[in-house]
Amino acid sequence: xxxxxxxxxxxxxxxxxxxxxxxxxxxxxxxxxxxxxxxxxxxxxxxxxxxxxxxxxxxxxxxxxxxxxxxxxxxxxxxxxxxxxxxxxxxxxxxxxxxxxxxxxxxxxxxxxxx
Numbered sequence: 523x524x525x526x527x528x529x530x531x532x533x534x535x536x537x538x539x540x541x542x543x544x545x546x547x548x549x550x551x552x553x554x555x556x557x558x559x560x561x562x563x564x565x566x567x568x569x570x571x572x573x574x575x576x577x578x579x580x581x582x583x584x585x586x587x588x589x590x591x592x593x594x595x596x597x598x599x600x601x602x603x604x605x606x607x608x609x610x611x612x613x614x615x616x617x618x619x620x621x622x623x624x625x626x627x628x629x630x631x632x633x634x635x636x637x
Contacts, residue, residue, distance in 0.1 A: 559599050560590040560617060566603060567611075569624045579624070586617040 564570070571583055593599065595614040602611060612618040 558587065558590055559593075559596065559603065560587055562603050563590075563599070563611070563615065563617070563621060564624070567621050567625050569621060571624070579627075582620055583624075586620045589616040 571580070574580060574583075593616055598609055598614045602609060602614070611621070615621070
């Protein structure tokens with residue numbers, strides 16, 4: 523019984539150490555400077571949200587920012603922003619549809635049906 527308690531304590535200590543290390547890596551990741559690329563994409567596509575006050579459009583823009591932060595195609599996006607035309611925006615960007623609608627509508631509200 524004593525050996526079981528000792529093994530459980532050792533395992534608990536190990537798991538605690540792994541948890542602390544994981545937490546430290548997560549915190550370090552939060553401190554990384556990682557510019558948000560959606561602003562450059564919007565600029566390249568000729569889209570500006572300056573002066574936009576429509577709550578629905580702003581909410582869609584907020585969701586687009588979150589999608590950009592979580593995007594796994596950052597390298598492709600950077601290449602596209604730097605002039606690589608081999609992959610169109612629509613094939614890698616999770617925000618391509620929203621950006622297209624913003625470009626079409628300018629500062630006009632995007633109707634809920636348009637997404």
